[in-house]
Amino acid sequence: RIDTARLVARIEALGRIGALPGGGVCRLALGDDEKRGRDFLVAAMRDAGLEVVVDAIGNIFGTRVGRRTAPVVMLGSHIDTVATGGLYDGALGVLAGLEVLATLDDAGIETEYPITVAAFTNEEGARFAPDMLGSLVHVGGLDLDEALATRAIDGAILGQELQRIGYAGGDAGPRDIRAYFELHIEQGPILEDEAIDIGVVEGVQGISWTELTIEGRSAHAGTTPLRLRRDAGLAAARIATEVGAMVRAIGGDQVGTVGALTLSPNLVNVVAQKAVMTVDLRNPDEAILQQSEAALAESVARIGAEEQVTVERRALARFEPVAFDPILVDQVEDAAAALGLSSRRLYSGAGHDAQMIARIAPAAMIFVPSVGGISHNIQEFTRPDDLGNGANVLLRVALASADA
């Protein structure tokens, strides 16, 4: 059994790094506060006697040796956050991994296979696109050089930021993985609504991120007749409005979000010259996701023509729905039952590093409830009991895979 108080204390300690005045945390990937978070994690790994490896994309791996040297059992997640994030998204999976190892140490348990705790770079995608970038590079889904050349929303280059914060490592993390488990908060309302302890994650819905760059013509807001305008701001607003209506019309699990929208010159009396906006579309069903993408493309083409603006589209991220390994999923379900915890199967609405690792190894996830279903918000919260429950399930499945 893991030590819940120790786990919570560690989550709170990491949560003080990049803490926001009103609560919550901002540790955007490879920023100064995330560097301090990395330092905290590496120090904790060294204290635990783990062998620490940092790879070329900044992923951090801390390995507890087993009787054999390979393959490893991996317990991973991330420590970057969005700009207005909570203490649990990502941090839980990494720190619960350390807690599992500490529990094995306390009990003097040696395992057959090594267990590696992993923290992947830029999972959130809030500063660099795509999300899950570090795990995607680790599985060979994105070329290292291309990833290092990625430009942040603030203009910085990923590779230069890695150098700057001292996390451009040279070693390769373990790719020979027996089983990958990721404990994460649900970030949605289902488990809390149904008063269920453990979410047995069957897979992750498909994710489609598009950036639209709309070019119109800046003009005087008082003197320019409507028919002579090429208003990039109006085009952007119309597209965002149609995304909202379109996902409601499709219904079911379809969601769509325009989270970022920037106008230039962004002044009260100047018709906007330019708008840059993002569209996040998701669905567990690939065919319906494609239908929503087609609807977006139709809106963009029609509104662009009507408002006489040009629109450039850039894919920021595109991941098909992923199904996790059925055997590991069963193991998670069985572990919850063995611990006397209620569970239900569900799909993840958020992207996770587990979906990338699933490309090269058996992978599964464990969810614990999020109060109010709130995440990517400073009010994100998961009760200590739920944190402990999740970590205990993680301990059981990790031990089963590391010894079997």
Added chain:
Amino acid sequence: RIDTARLVARIEALGRIGALPGGGVCRLALGDDEKRGRDFLVAAMRDAGLEVVVDAIGNIFGTRVGRRTAPVVMLGSHIDTVATGGLYDGALGVLAGLEVLATLDDAGIETEYPITVAAFTNEEGARFAPDMLGSLVHVGGLDLDEALATRAIDGAILGQELQRIGYAGGDAGPRDIRAYFELHIEQGPILEDEAIDIGVVEGVQGISWTELTIEGRSAHAGTTPLRLRRDAGLAAARIATEVGAMVRAIGGDQVGTVGALTLSPNLVNVVAQKAVMTVDLRNPDEAILQQSEAALAESVARIGAEEQVTVERRALARFEPVAFDPILVDQVEDAAAALGLSSRRLYSGAGHDAQMIARIAPAAMIFVPSVGGISHNIQEFTRPDDLGNGANVLLRVALASADA
């Protein structure tokens, strides 16, 4: 007759201050480049032997003495610009005033009444709201202390910026004004479309600027069901879309613009917590302007309720339509005819310092064509011949008022 080449050279010289790499100019009110523009203007006034006064809101007045000491004839405009402005908006009226005085000097003409060239602070309203702030304070339409406390879009305080750039003057500019004339580019397409030399401005349309601050709840874009969202970005986009549709439905001269829109945290996978947007509504008819304001208020209330967000409204500027002095308007028309120039009467779509001075003195304006009707854009351009024509009309009406 004025010296067009000298006028153009002076406009180009000022245009090099705050010049943008791709052309055009950025001299936001009380910024470093606008300070350099002010220094240029004051030096030119001193070179011309004018008596220079800077008042407490930073308005600059340069006076050429007459046989009597008062009242003055005032030739004014502004030298601040929007962030992507041209060389002519504002600068023309001020520098043509200097050119008029230089022409009188060259011809050895003494006038009965003094002639004052004025450059008013923050006419554009691009950095501080309201627009025409300096002239509004000069006529007593806005309390000085309130004006000095105005916060810029970048957070700076107007009074502190005036101190910082050394333009917090102590003297009072002339308020005893016989006649006020402002030469300005049209900033719209009418004169060019109809191949007319001079616009005889009968008045200025009404201006209504509103800032909306929309508060929703930040949430995860992948996991948060649509029904649980309070999406400030979607609410903002819907309001901007309805403003676009509403002004088209009203038709006629009604225009409406959402030029500024800022989301927080402005990230691809976070439902926006907050949106701040501006709405610029204008109409020459006060009743129809009020109708558009009522339609905006209805949209805001309905969409705010539907999207479960709160919306705070703040009036940034509200000016009723203004009619200029009929006698001065006739003088402008007559001066154009005497110079053999074609003219037509029109209303101004943009706000101007003249509409504020009109509260305390007879005022009128002279427009010259804008190529393509383009303004508040780095491509803003007015042909040298047109600049010269406008300045010659200004010379005639100024002389008539200063001697009559």
